[in-house]
Amino acid sequence: MDINRRQLLLAGGAIGATALLAACSSGAEDTDTAPAGGNKPKSGGTLRVGALGRASAITRDPHGTQANESDYLILALVYDTLTIPGANPNTKPRLAASWEPSADLKTWKFKIAKGAAFHDGSPVTADDVVWSLKRLRNTPSGAARLPGIKPENIRAEGTDTVVLVSDYANAELPLLTRLTTFVLKKGTAEKALEKAPGTGPFKLDWFRGGNARLVKNDKWYGGAVHLDAIEVTMFETPQAMANALLAGQIDVASNAGAVAARTAASRKDIQVLRRPNDMAMPIVMRTASGPFADVRVREAMRLVVDRDAMVKQVLSGYGTVANDIMGTGDPHLAKDIPQRKKDLATAKSLLAEAKFDLSKTYDLVTTEDIPGLAESATLFANQAREAGIKIKVVKQESGAFWDKTWKNGDFYTTYWGTNDSVIFFASKTMVSEAGQNEAGWADKEFDASYLKVIGTADETARAAALKELQQIEFAKSGYLLWGMADGIDLAASKVQNLPKLAGYGRVQLENVWLR
């Protein structure tokens, strides 16, 4: 898992000049997708991109902890991962052109794309990939980044095939290779990391203090790159980034957030791009113990929330209503499960049945790590009052929250900035032994269903199993997922074909061109 909470923290802050400006402007234009343009991509030009980051957290290590979006963006343009996020299917080839599982779904063979070469001209070999994956696996977070794959079970077969052997059957293994499986040359020294050649669509021209200039890789195996260069400027706050865009100093403000979007909505020359299913901010209810251990209480909480109002007020309307199933970007999301709606009567009777103590006040713990998170808790507390449930919102400082409340609290907010699949969230946060089982949920039926999904090779059978898994999750899990926030990028009107995918889909800038 590469989404790190501090990465998301960077989207924080929502006051200042942009807010002021918003108050001074009128009119609105909202573009859901980049204008098609209708014409053929044009070559040339330099794209100036703003991305959030902090000077103290800069990293140049492709396998390090990338707390800065700016760093991740630069690394993702210079290096390639084995696979990348897609819309449908949600895993698409990149450095790995194709992959093939064994019958038991434990052994996976990835074939390296033909013509893939490092910026210095040398071809990418299986040895390079193996070395890189092992290096990634041996980082402190390695076990979480490549779960189920021991370093010794990563090996090369010939010059162009990489074999990964999982400890258990895993039909979703290629999904794991989407995030930071950046490939470097075998034996790259720690000291040479900063200038190490990558295989990506852009080559590093210079890097200084979080800012960088990248130039086009003419020989990229992935196809023609339209831009001549990309300049990345690191911004500490979304408002400074939005100001830079409004003043014409940058062409794209990556992940600028809803406040900046409202500001820019009045400007005809600026596109507001929404990437749906970008961020989940669910409320976690502890299932193992405490007042929410009763499944009827959890159901009641899910019936108390007014999802439309949450999306409208917490996300300024930049989002969609969700149905308590994590992984909404998954093409296999069970959309036929009826949408849960506010139903106070049922909620009240469920609470009575469960003998939920309505005389007590319950703490809902939250942090201000990302915009809207604490607000979502407050709004939910107000809505719950209608059902006679007394909730006190407790705001915790980020460090204390992650140290003490996360994974332990009875009732708290969390967030995940990713569009990863239903099964990804199931494996990370819901199966009994999951390392990040936020709600302390242990459900035999769910575990069995999970093993069935990842252990089933047949597509149709797996889809059926996946639906069953989602039904269990919908009915019983510890999550109240009321909605999904859009990822919002702002761009000058000349910028065409920006990525539309949620989460880390946004770093794929190789198809962008300038009108």
Next chain:
Amino acid sequence: MLVVLLAVVFAAVEVLPGDAASASSERGDSAADVAARRHLLGLDRPLWERFWDWMTALPTGDLGTSARGQNVTELLADPFPNTLLLGASAFVITVVLSLALGCWAAARPGRLVDRIVGHTATAAFAVPEFVISVLLLLVLSLWTGWLPAVTVTGADGSPATWTMLIMPVLALVVPQTGWNTRIVRGALADQAATPHVEAAYLDGLPTLQVLLRHALPGAVPTIATGIATSTGMLLGGAVVVETLFNYPGIGSVLAGAVAARDTPLIAGVVICAGAVISLILLAADLIRARALGARA
């Protein structure tokens, strides 16, 4: 003094919830991973021991290693000169402006100009840097398009054009000029009441000459002290202003370091800022000593 300050910094970071190991961990890290990193960072050693190690390495110019394993001296090598440039520009302009305004007002005691300068100075000092910054941004950049809204750096790590310095400097200059103008005006008023200045007036010398030749020299010690205290406020204000204008200084380093509980990095910033402030205070003391000595 600086040692005490640094000890306080170390202790303060210690009492914040979480530490550098947990702050730099990813969601996927297990407790064992965090413990391993804690050991790697030496966070399992007593506070005084870490402080001692850091302090003893200091004379060699070694500011230690950040929580992310980078050399603190290197981390500060780009941003600190940028902050110095910002602070020094603001400092010089503040000194010139407040001397000019203070003298101008003092030359017309009690008159309209004096009152306007006095009230404006008070108001300017009362307005926080971020309010001024936002106003400057709106007017000078987003509405008129005269100046770039934020700082973009070039390949050498410094602002791409000098125009990017104007707004951050102005945002720092306005409140500090307010502060120092009042000090200059006050010091000159005190001097105006001394016998030798009164005598000069009575001799019929021109006002300006009396001000510059007779009143100002006596006011210098007070003014020097006042301006020296400005240094701390300038550097403090720079942290805020840098964030708003995306200026690549130590402000953003410090903010991130506090969030990451990165004690060596925070201490590194403190010692750099502390050194600058100490130097300016020393200079002010020397000026005072000289001015007083000359008259003794």
